[in-house]
Amino acid sequence: xxxxxxxxxxxxxxxxxxxxxxxxxxxxxxxxxxxxxxxxxxxxxxxxxxxxxxxxxxxxxxxxxxxxxxxxxxxxxxxxxxxxxxxxxxxxxxxxxxxxxxxxxxxxxxxxxxxxxxxxxxxxxxxxxxxxxxxxxxxxxxxxxxxxxxxxxxxxxxxxxxxxxxxxxxxxxxxxxxxxxxxxxxxxxxxxxxxxxxxxxxxxxxxxxxxxxxxxxxxxxxxxxxxxxxxxxxxxxxxxxxxxxxxxxxxxxxxxxxxxxxxxxxxxxxxxxxxxxxxxxxxxxxxxxxxxxxxxxxxxxxxxxxx
Amino acid sequence: xxxxxxxxxxxxxxxxxxxxxxxxxxxxxxxxxxxxxxxxxxxxxxxxxxxxxxxxxxxxxxxxxxxxxxxxxxxxxxxxxxxxxxxxxxxxxxxxxxxxxxxxxxxxxxxxxxxxxxxxxxxxxxxxxxxxxxxxxxxxxxxxxxxxxxxxxxxxxxxxxxxxxxxxxxxxxxxxxxxxxxxxxxxxxxxxxxxxxxxxxxxxxxxxxxxxxxxxxxxxxxxxxxxxxxxxxxxxxxxxxxxxxxxxxxxxxxxxxxxxxxxxxxxxxxxxxxxxxxxxxxxxxxxxxxxxxxxxxxxxxxxxxxxxxxxxxxxxxxxxxxxxxxxxxxxxxxxxxxxxxxxxxx
Numbered sequence: 001x002x003x004x005x006x007x008x009x010x011x012x013x014x015x016x017x018x019x020x021x022x023x024x025x026x027x028x029x030x031x032x033x034x035x036x037x038x039x040x041x042x043x044x045x046x047x048x049x050x051x052x053x054x055x056x057x058x059x060x061x062x063x064x065x066x067x068x069x070x071x072x073x074x075x076x077x078x079x080x081x082x083x084x085x086x087x088x089x090x091x092x093x094x095x096x097x098x099x100x101x102x103x104x105x106x107x108x109x110x111x112x113x114x115x116x117x118x119x120x121x122x123x124x125x126x127x128x129x130x131x132x133x134x135x136x137x138x139x140x141x142x143x144x145x146x147x148x149x150x151x152x153x154x155x156x157x158x159x160x161x162x163x164x165x166x167x168x169x170x171x172x173x174x175x176x177x178x179x180x181x182x183x184x185x186x187x188x189x190x191x192x193x194x195x196x197x198x199x200x201x202x203x204x205x206x207x208x209x210x211x212x213x214x215x216x217x218x219x220x221x222x223x224x225x226x227x228x229x230x231x232x233x234x235x236x237x238x239x240x241x242x243x244x245x246x247x248x249x250x251x252x253x254x255x256x257x258x259x260x261x262x263x264x265x266x267x268x269x270x271x272x273x274x275x276x277x278x279x280x281x282x283x284x285x286x287x288x289x290x291x292x293x294x295x296x297x298x299x300x301x302x303x304x305x306x307x
Numbered sequence: 308x309x310x311x312x313x314x315x316x317x318x319x320x321x322x323x324x325x326x327x328x329x330x331x332x333x334x335x336x337x338x339x340x341x342x343x344x345x346x347x348x349x350x351x352x353x354x355x356x357x358x359x360x361x362x363x364x365x366x367x368x369x370x371x372x373x374x375x376x377x378x379x380x381x382x383x384x385x386x387x388x389x390x391x392x393x394x395x396x397x398x399x400x401x402x403x404x405x406x407x408x409x410x411x412x413x414x415x416x417x418x419x420x421x422x423x424x425x426x427x428x429x430x431x432x433x434x435x436x437x438x439x440x441x442x443x444x445x446x447x448x449x450x451x452x453x454x455x456x457x458x459x460x461x462x463x464x465x466x467x468x469x470x471x472x473x474x475x476x477x478x479x480x481x482x483x484x485x486x487x488x489x490x491x492x493x494x495x496x497x498x499x500x501x502x503x504x505x506x507x508x509x510x511x512x513x514x515x516x517x518x519x520x521x522x523x524x525x526x527x528x529x530x531x532x533x534x535x536x537x538x539x540x541x542x543x544x545x546x547x548x549x550x551x552x553x554x555x556x557x558x559x560x561x562x563x564x565x566x567x568x569x570x571x572x573x574x575x576x577x578x579x580x581x582x583x584x585x586x587x588x589x590x591x592x593x594x595x596x597x598x599x600x601x602x603x604x605x606x607x608x609x610x611x612x613x614x615x616x617x618x619x620x621x622x623x624x625x626x627x628x629x630x631x632x633x634x635x636x637x638x639x640x641x642x643x644x645x646x647x648x649x650x651x652x653x
Contacts, residue, residue, distance in 0.1 A: 074498060081493060083490060090325060094322065094325065101312055101319075141494075145499075
């Protein structure tokens with residue numbers, strides 16, 4: 001086991017950030033903490049990184065504990081924090097050499113530069129880098145000590161799609177080398193692409209745990225039919241929608257209705273028939289494959305992005 | 308080919324150097340500003356041959372006779388003034404004393420200004436002699452110019468002390484809080500970096516720059532203004548070193564909790580302002596009342612300036628500086644110890 005925590009608790013004044021959170025991360029896996037902003041992901045990961053002391057609970061990292069083996073643990077893990085600004089007027093290669101000097105053993109600076117594709121920027125000052133390049137450098141600083149376990153807090157927030165994909169490729173490479181990754185994200189596609197297992201976190205606790213495939217399968221339906229009605233008010237009989245063929249679950253998202261279904265080809269014609277009988281018009285109709293987002297919505301009734 | 312990996316203390320110190328050298332403003336305030344100030348003050352207070360006393364004679368009956376009588380004394384330049392201009396000329400210092408002709412004449416002057424009192428003496432002597440007083444004897448004047456007695460000789464050690472204080476406080480205080488506000492300190496503590504290495508890198512970099520700053524300033528003083536350095540250069544170096552360490556520690560203390568650059572700027576100014584005024588940089592701290600002296604003497608910049616002047620002007624030996632060095636070491640050590648205890652890394 002790379003990481004284990006039990007009954008983790010942390011509060012800031014009246015606000016409970018982490019509320020009895022349990023987690024186990026296996027060696028070699030990429031594990032994601034998925035949840036909306038304010039769910040307690042950053043507090044959790046900073047406790048696991050040994051940067052915050054929990055109010056209660058136990059943490060074990062690589063079989064060690066922070067209160068006894070902090071110095072050794074620091075040598076064996078790599079950390080990328082949310083929103084760190086490195087030294088403005090140092091170049092990429094100077095920053096990497098500085099971080100490399102803190103570790104007894106590690107990777108060659110040139111190798112890490114190649115890994116994060118920043119060779120062409122090696123002599124550029126940090127202040128001259130784009131957001132994606134800064135983020136890749138932050139990951140490079142986490143990798144230069146050749147860690148067994150990598151912590152990443154929202155590694156792709158604010159990045160353009162191309163930069164995100166570059167970073168994902170980098171992390172997949174790290175995973176193929178046998179490294180363990182714990183990352184937080186509020187992007188469901190990031191969790192689906194990168195993570196072997198995902199813990200969905202809400203209000204400081206884990207509300208669902210499994211592989212992305214398992215979690216989506218737990219909806220009992222591979223697709224979601226999303227529709228909105230013309231005009232005001234609910235239809236005369238909402239239950240009529242829940243009983244449509246193939247529908248496993250019916251939810252609402254503001255004005256919109258979300259029907260989780262296993263058989264889109266049966267659900268949609270039946271929906272149209274039902275609306276025709278009621279004399280209602282559709283304002284919007286769409287279908288998509290079920291995602292972790294739908295899992296979160298079905299569990300909490302809220303969206304990841306605006307929960 | 309394996310990487311050549313340098314030790315963390317070396318890397319951290321080199322990083323400090325690079326950051327400093329790449330910051331033009333920091334370079335100016337450490338090197339340019341004190342140098343410009345020394346040059347400007349040096350020019351303003353350069354040694355000049357003794358100037359004649361400017362004297363005004365109020366227009367009226369007998370004014371020409373008074374002007375003629377004063378003109379016979381080479382140490383006096385006299386000119387006639389309209390009565391309406393008299394007060395203004397005295398106020399702005401274009402004349403030091405005004406003679407109102409009459410029997411006897413009247414002298415208008417401000418007794419609180421030394422140059423006015425001197426002017427009155429010169430005018431009185433000249434007029435008394437012109438109307439018949441004879442000197443009891445003619446003294447023999449022996450003119451002596453003592454090296455180290457000019458104002459600039461006294462000023463330069465004060466500027467050096469001021470520079471050691473402000474660069475010590477600013478460079479340490481500012482860069483620590485800047486790194487904290489950008490969460491760089493937090494990121495560094497997430498590595499195996501030893502915290503003592505981080506703090507030490509600030510001190511080491513400070514000392515290296517101190518050698519440059521002090522060297523440039525003392526060099527200009529010595530070779531441009533001919534300011535003598537009476538004591539040994541080694542003693543001078545040691546005093547600068549102790550001063551820099553002391554203010555480095557104080558800078559660390561002031562920076563130990565502040566979260567924003569604005570907050571630490573306020574703290575640094577608050578700490579420096581009293582010393583700018585009280586610690587005898589531009590004028591002697593003995594001008595302040597007796598009751599304030601214990602406080603003034605306890606300030607680290609007072610001790611540093613006293614020690615620098617003792618070495619540069621009086622050629623003091625290390626044994627003469629014991630009290631000042633103890634003062635500086637105490638300030639530095641106590642500040643550093645408290646800073647380590649209360650330092651906020653995140």
